[in-house]
Amino acid sequence: MTEPLKTLAVWKFASCDGCQLSILDCEDELLAIAGAIRIANFTEASSHVIDGPYDLSLVEGSITTAHDAERIREVRAQSRFLVTIGACATAGGIQALRNFADVAEYRRVVYARPDYIETLATSTPIAQHVKVDFELRGCPIDKRQLLEVLSAYLHHRKPVISTESVCTECKRRGNPCVMVAHGTPCLGPVTQAGCGAICPAFNRGCYGCFGPMESPNAASLADRMAQLGMTEPELQRVFRTFNAGAAAFRAEGERHGR
Amino acid sequence: MAVETRTIRVDYLARVEGEGSLYVRFRDGALEDVRLAIFEPPRFFEAFLRGRALAEAPDITARICGICPVAYQMSAVHAMESAAGIVLGGQIRALRRLIYCGEWIESHVLHIYMLHAPDFLGLPDAVQLARTHGDLVRQGLRMKKIGNALIEAIGGRAIHPVNVRVGGFWKAPAQDHLHALLPDLRWGRDAAIKTLQFVATLPTPDVEQEYEFVSLRHPHEYPLNEGHIVSSGGIGITPQEWPAVFEEFQVRHSSALHARVKARGAYLTGPLARYSLNFDRLPPAIQQAARDAGLGETCRNPFKSIVVRAVETLFAFDEAIRIIEQYQEPTPSFVAVEPRNATGHAATEAPRGLLYQRYDIDGEGLIAHAQIVPPTSQNQATIERDLWRVAEHGQGMVDSELQALCEQSIRNHDPCISCATHFLDLTVDRA
Structure with a gap:
């Protein structure tokens, strides 16, 4: 049967x-x-x-x-x-x-x-x-x-879904790093993989639509993005988009803006 | 004497995008009330867009709708460029038209095969349709996949593409990358002709509605991104004049705002309107294909909208092939847009009809005010008027038949409730 x-x-x-x-x-x-x-x-x-x-x-x-x-x-x-x-x-x-x-x-x-x-x-x-x-x-x-x-x-098994950062799949895709090579702010280092690193492949920074990766260092990334010229309101906005409510992005958004 | 009330109610409309319900009430044999209620929870896009940078608008407004994100991106970038006093031509303009063709294909084919065709055959869904018409459904799925592949090639992904920006594109797709799509697009054009021939055979009620059609009209082209707003009632304005001629208003049973022509009332936007106001802008071979499918130069039968969608699908494949054959990579792929204190307007043709956006931009390049008027909110009042007519004429039917006809009547206009709601209102009165 x-x-x-x-x-x-x-x-x-x-x-x-x-x-x-x-x-x-x-x-x-x-x-x-x-x-x-x-x-x-x-x-x-x-x-x-x-x-x-x-x-x-x-x-x-x-x-x-x-x-x-x-x-x-x-x-x-x-x-x-x-x-x-x-x-x-x-x-x-x-x-x-x-x-x-x-x-x-x-x-x-x-x-x-x-x-x-x-x-x-x-x-x-x-x-x-x-x-x-x-x-x-x-x-x-x-x-x-x-x-x-x-x-x-x-099949009664656990899904194989990576929790690493967008950076890792960006490297595998062979993209030059937009932040290192062009000084373009990018959320790839703190964002969970899964999209295939689309944005850097199109010469733009990741905007975090897969939300924070496991244990991200968002504060350190924000410091670097500030050195690249982002203002405080811009830093707040970049963490407040489609995953604004996710804990790590919410906390980092709250650190900026003033 | 007891009053006899007969009610037809569908709490969750199926095969539409988003959450709506249908309510029809007869009292003592007379039709008393008809409502397309929208109870999709509002998401307040126009409120939270305030204070965001103008450059963020295409990414944020895309999230209004997963079915037609390109439409939101297109209206947003054109509105921002209008505020900056910029008009883009050449290959950037062509690429925008091309990505929009991909969305028309994906959205129209989804609606034709998966949402609407089952109505005409008395089936609940495309999976059942596949049991008797397997090759047909597989053809539709492949057409839809080609539309999505076109959006992906230009935009990076099919839902919420990442490559559209104010001023152009982050990166121009390579010529050979687009040329690689041509064999599939040519197959798709042939499949669109077969689709048109198939939908032309579907049985439709013989009704003609008195619509005021509203759409864009361009001097040379079938409209996508550019043109004046015209109507069958004599309107002929620029998008900047939208607020002078049209207005939004709220009704109690919808979380989506309705819209009307200030002087007159309800109107219809979407495939029937575009086709009827722009038949002469279709290439001659497509005009002939439409005639062969039994259409005239205008179409006022809403049940024939599936045929008009198939004509527009054929057009979108044909136009995509034409654009790619002439494509050369634009360098640079975008122009810088300097913010200035100004208001920008734009209207483009989403698959479901006219999509108007207006933004007030401050000197820092931040959005001070946003207004977004999606096609489904504009069509709500007309969809209800269609329902009145259908319910009156179908009064002799048993409930299940009348309900099916009412649902089909709503799907004739491919309502996208997710779109509509961020602006429409929504309480359901179930008294």
Whole structure:
């Protein structure tokens, strides 16, 4: 007797949809994925929804409303294994910039009737609300890493996802170092690998979209970037983008700006 | 006497990007209320863009939408260059048009094959479609992959490309790198013709809607990045004049702001509008392919939007081939943009329609004020008007059929709710 297919659910919270689009961007593998796992709940791709519980849940987006803070608990309760995908779900995303500002003022700036808008003062990662079994980084995630996570799950093994810095894959790609060779500020030394070191390959510094690597020395890098001419407000902004809520980047952002 | 109420409700619309719901209510046999509610949580882009450097706008605004990040980058860089008083031509201009072609292909093919076609065949998704039409779905997936490969070749990656900057590109793609794409693009152009022939056979209701179409119009080209904003109601303005003619407003049931022509009200932007206002800007062979697919020079049947998207997909492949055949690496790959205290505006044609952005820039090059008006927020009121008409005409149907038709009617406009919401409003009234 063959084992029934595992079931997959894909959930969206505050986000741009780009990470779940990465699933549909696996053009060569999509039909194979659909043959290896039962896509039970993926509203962006299908109007057919099978009730939970689900074996594997992929969660995109951050928690920004009271309703979503409840909903993620329901998702967790229905999920045997829960993986967050992308910077919103793992660090709060770009919308976590509200965490450093007055959200009531934000609401007034964007909406004529701010009282119609329900929102929390913060954008927070999924792991701040429920237990997360694995976090996949990136803004957006890398689809090869996503396939590795799915494949590892189906084979009952741990995903092989590097926690080294962008620098290491940048060297392997053969890029000249933009900071050494051109004096271009670059977050590569403190950012987790996974993208393939795209930005330095295009003559620009890494902007940290995969978030901080394990044990980064962000303060030392910031000192070097200051020597290269970055001002205090610029240093704050460079750490406050898509992973502004990640601990190491948040702490370094707070050291600068004045 | 008891009042008889009939309600059709879909709490989570499927096969659209983002979170929205549908609500239709009849009372005593009369249609009483129709709502496309958007409950996607707002992310406040326009608020947190303030105080950021103008150079950051393309990377930040890309994150509004994972499906059409290039559109946000294009409107952002053109708005910043408008503030600086710069107009770029030559190969930088051509490369921008080229990366936009990649996004049109990727987004349109996604919608045609994976989101919309299943509606016409009564199927829940493309995976089911693949069981009966395997070759067709594989063709669509390969077309989409080629669109993504084009974006990657220029932008570094397909979602949130890194190579677009104010003033041009960080690095110009090598000529041979782009030439290597030509065999696939030529295959894609043939596949787009087959796609057009296929979607032309799909059964569509015979309806014509009274839309005011709004799109860009360029003196020579089918519009992508440049042109005046024109409408079938006689509007003809520069992007700078957008605020004088259009306005945004908030409704209670949406976290996305709606938009209207100040003098009149709802309008439609997107493929139907672009096509109907710019048919004469399509190359003759593509005009003929459109005619062969049963389209006239204008199209007011929203259920035929899938056919128009296929025409635009064919155009995007054709235009990409043309640009690459003439491509030479621009040197330098960007021009310096000196900040000055000024306001910049731009409108470009996202796959889903007109995307307007306006920025006030201070003397330090920081953003003082940002306004972003995505296509789906502009189309919300029209999508609801379509729903009224569909619900009225479909009143005799059983609930499941009427619900399916209403959902299809929404998908006709390929709403991107993730885009819309950062600006739209959103409370759902479930009374």
